[in-house]
Amino acid sequence: MFLSFEQVEKRFGTAPENEFEVFSDIDLEIGENQFVSILGPSGCGKSTLLSMVAGLEDISAGSIKLEGEETDEPGTDRGMVFQQPSLFPWLTVRENVMFPLKKKLSKREAQERADHFLKMVHLSKSKSSYTYELSGGMQQRVAIARALAMDPKVLLMDEPFGALDEQTRHILHRELLSIWEDTKKTILFVTHSIQESIKLSDRVIVMGTRPGRIIADFPVDIPRPRERDDERVIKLEKQVMELLEKEINKVLKEELDNESVPTS
Numbered sequence: 001m002f003l004s005f006e007q008v009e010k011r012f013g014t015a016p017e018n019e020f021e022v023f024s025d026i027d028l029e030i031g032e033n034q035f036v037s038i039l040g041p042s043g044c045g046k047s048t049l050l051s052m053v054a055g056l057e058d059i060s061a062g063s064i065k066l067e068g069e070e071t072d073e074p075g076t077d078r079g080m081v082f083q084q085p086s087l088f089p090w091l092t093v094r095e096n097v098m099f100p101l102k103k104k105l106s107k108r109e110a111q112e113r114a115d116h117f118l119k120m121v122h123l124s125k126s127k128s129s130y131t132y133e134l135s136g137g138m139q140q141r142v143a144i145a146r147a148l149a150m151d152p153k154v155l156l157m158d159e160p161f162g163a164l165d166e167q168t169r170h171i172l173h174r175e176l177l178s179i180w181e182d183t184k185k186t187i188l189f190v191t192h193s194i195q196e197s198i199k200l201s202d203r204v205i206v207m208g209t210r211p212g213r214i215i216a217d218f219p220v221d222i223p224r225p226r227e228r229d230d231e232r233v234i235k236l237e238k239q240v241m242e243l244l245e246k247e248i249n250k251v252l253k254e255e256l257d258n259e260s261v262p263t264s
């Protein structure tokens with residue numbers, strides 16, 4: 001399998017009293033070129049799971065393998081895009097995309113590569129601008145171009161459009177789908193939006209919490225582009241919503257119960 005998770009577990013803190021388990025028993029297989037979204041209540045461990053694939057967070061037990069190789073160290077085979085684009089404000093758009101390429105390519109090759117991906121995200125005209133001169137959506141496009149320019153096998157996206165307005169998000173959805181179709185990258189996409197996950201992905205993985213685990217794996221066999229008023233989209237949205245609501249209510253109830261415990 002292209003990307004596989006086997007009995008993955010994550011604990012934070014030190015045993016016994018300060019240790020807490022975020023999730024366990026995560027088993028997941030993702031095929032090459034798949035676009036997979038991960039949904040789940042806040043705190044269920046979506047970002048942690050993505051960081052583990054990126055090699056930025058230790059795995060407490062089990063294994064995550066990309067084409068058979070453990071992902072326990074960061075590597076150029078995995079590109080990450082966060083909600084905040086974290087660009088260098090003292091560099092131009094083009095220089096930001098070139099930055100990680102400098103180690104492995106000559107300056108000219110890095111420039112050509114950066115220009116290719118900036119064209120893909122429709123930023124050719126802004127390549128000499130500084131990133132603080134760009135809108136939020138344009139900055140996120142730079143971050144996507146920078147991640148793609150490394151030619152990763154997997155693109156890991158952690159709520160990449162979460163901070164953008166609806167119109168910009170809509171445009172970036174279209175662009176991301178077209179990039180995905182052109183580059184055939186495997187994408188793992190964390191989001192809070194059910195609509196976004198159904199609109200974009202081949203599969204929607206739903207995580208539950210306390211204990212964190214995978215509670216559903218919905219294939220999305222609806223031809224793209226997917227319209228919001230398509231009956232099949234509405235039906236799936238409802239199914240995912242019901243499941244998520246149950247999980248969120250469980251968390252709320254536990255929090256309320258904890259608050260109502262009398263303190264002596």
Ligand SMILES: Nc1ncnc2c1ncn2[C@@H]1O[C@H](COP(=O)(O)OP(=O)(O)OP(=O)(O)O)[C@@H](O)[C@H]1O
Nearest residue numbers: 012013022040041042043044045046047048049192
């Ligand atoms: N470095 C850390 N040390 C201790 N606890 C952490 C650390 N990072 C995350 N956590 C905890 O692990 C749990 C999962 O966090 P994570 O950010 O992965 O959840 P999430 O599902 O992505 O949440 P959200 O949807 O709110 O972004 C949370 O309870 C969080 O407080």
